[in-house]
Amino acid sequence: MSFDNFDNRVVYNFDELVDRSGHGSIKWENAKRLFASYGDCGFGYSGLFAVSTADMDFRMAPEIVEALCGAASELVYGYTEPAAAYFDAVISWFSRRHGICIERDWLVFSPGVVSALCYAISAFTNIGDGVIVQTPVYRPFHASVKSLGRRVINNTLLFDGNNYRINFDDLESKASDSAAKMLILCNPHNPVGRVWKLEELERVADICNRHNVLVVSDEIHADIVFPPFCHASYLLLPPELRGKVIVCTSPSKSFNMCGLQVSNIIIPDGGVRLRFVRQSHDCGFHTLNCFAATATIAAYNKAEGWLDQLLKYIYANYELTKEFIESKIPQIKTCQLQGTYLQWLNFDAMGISGRERERLFRSKLGIFFESGYIFGEGGESFERLNLAYPKHFIIELLQRLKSIF
Numbered sequence: 138m139s140f141d142n143f144d145n146r147v148v149y150n151f152d153e154l155v156d157r158s159g160h161g162s163i164k165w166e167n168a169k170r171l172f173a174s175y176g177d178c179g180f181g182y183s184g185l186f187a188v189s190t191a192d193m194d195f196r197m198a199p200e201i202v203e204a205l206c207g208a209a210s211e212l213v214y215g216y217t218e219p220a221a222a223y224f225d226a227v228i229s230w231f232s233r234r235h236g237i238c239i240e241r242d243w244l245v246f247s248p249g250v251v252s253a254l255c256y257a258i259s260a261f262t263n264i265g266d267g268v269i270v271q272t273p274v275y276r277p278f279h280a281s282v283k284s285l286g287r288r289v290i291n292n293t294l295l296f297d298g299n300n301y302r303i304n305f306d307d308l309e310s311k312a313s314d315s316a317a318k319m320l321i322l323c324n325p326h327n328p329v330g331r332v333w334k335l336e337e338l339e340r341v342a343d344i345c346n347r348h349n350v351l352v353v354s355d356e357i358h359a360d361i362v363f364p365p366f367c368h369a370s371y372l373l374l375p376p377e378l379r380g381k382v383i384v385c386t387s388p389s390k391s392f393n394m395c396g397l398q399v400s401n402i403i404i405p406d407g408g409v410r411l412r413f414v415r416q417s418h419d420c421g422f423h424t425l426n427c428f429a430a431t432a433t434i435a436a437y438n439k440a441e442g443w444l445d446q447l448l449k450y451i452y453a454n455y456e457l458t459k460e461f462i463e464s465k466i467p468q469i470k471t472c473q474l475q476g477t478y479l480q481w482l483n484f485d486a487m488g489i490s491g492r493e494r495e496r497l498f499r500s501k502l503g504i505f506f507e508s509g510y511i512f513g514e515g516g517e518s519f520e521r522l523n524l525a526y527p528k529h530f531i532i533e534l535l536q537r538l539k540s541i542f
């Protein structure tokens with residue numbers, strides 16, 4: 138796929154910063170609270186940069202808004218299960234965008250991917266069992282394992298100064314620990330921006346199959362991948378290799394619908410699926426949000442052009458960030474962004490701890506990155522910058538950041 142094949146028939150505007158104040162945006166409200174807690178730090182600041190949590194500050198795709206407005210006036214807001222149109226939209230999306238054939242029976246639901254990870258951990262491991270994660274990685278991967286009384290087994294990614302790869306020798310050794318029952322894979326990987334190749338997934342699958350480790354593949358960022366890179370779902374592996382995998386997907390990152398709370402969990406194995414669904418029911422999940430269902434159908438059937446243009450826009454933000462940093466703040470190193478809208482920045486050269494850096498950026502610059510240390514081992518020297526903002530906002534942020542070097 139290349140940007141040239143993208144749908145440009147309707148032109149969408151990503152240059153406008155949507156003001157989310159007063160709307161309960163978690164990242165903005167947190168930034169405001171924290172900034173106030175630092176008192177007057179003496180920096181002439183003209184606004185905060187809440188670039189932490191992975192949601193976007195663009196206007197929603199009009200196709201989704203229109204569908205929701207229609208649903209708001211027509212629907213009865215009762216308990217809802219997915220209708221045929223829902224299954225058709227999801228199945229068609231994965232076939233069109235990712236070349237995967239999903240059978241209708243394979244699809245089950247969850248209010249969010251983090252909930253799905255918790256259902257999977259609870260259903261398929263016991264207290265004290267080990268769960269392998271590949272840090273630096275999205276914090277709930279390790280936090281959920283710990284809070285559910287399981288043990289985190291770390292297969293830290295290897296970093297060559299620009300890019301990351303999986304440490305397969307270490308994975309082999311960690312998976313051979315009889316306590317290791319599950320691997321939670323992040324593909325594309327938040328926060329390092331890698332899109333794992335099919336050959337890499339084959340090696341992961343080979344190791345996990347030989348050691349009887351169940352793979353949970355979190356593919357929530359699957360749609361945010363920049364050509365020439367291409368998302369390879371774990372489901373592209375042949376059935377004997379993919380084994381009993383649980384694949385977690387959602388329209389929530391792609392179309393900025395995190396607040397609607399819906400995710401589609403794909404589980405080809407019938408036994409695993411049944412146990413997963415029972416666990417989700419035991420945890421009290423039993424109905425789809427009726428508006429999430431409407432929004433998902435609209436997103437997958439009608440808003441593909443919006444997503445195509447979004448990808449182009451975010452990639453341009455990545456290029457300008459990289460260029461700006463390389464030419465004006467060479468103390469910072471950027472990592473190559475293959476997927477996600479999250480730029481991983483290396484501040485090692487500053488020679489201060491993650492917590493000191495966090496305080497400095499927040500209190501002196503009003504910049505609220507997602508601090509690298511929260512992603513676990515290997516994250517200490519980094520900050521994660523959310524690129525899903527209008528270009529002018531990213532430029533202002535970079536200028537503010539430069540002022541401290």
Ligand SMILES: Cc1ncc(COP(=O)(O)O)c(C=O)c1O
Pocket residue numbers: 191248249250251252275323327355357358387389395399400
């Ligand atoms: C890898 C990954 N998984 C899951 C989530 C959150 O998913 P949900 O909001 O559906 O629980 C995120 C959000 O940033 C994420 O990056």
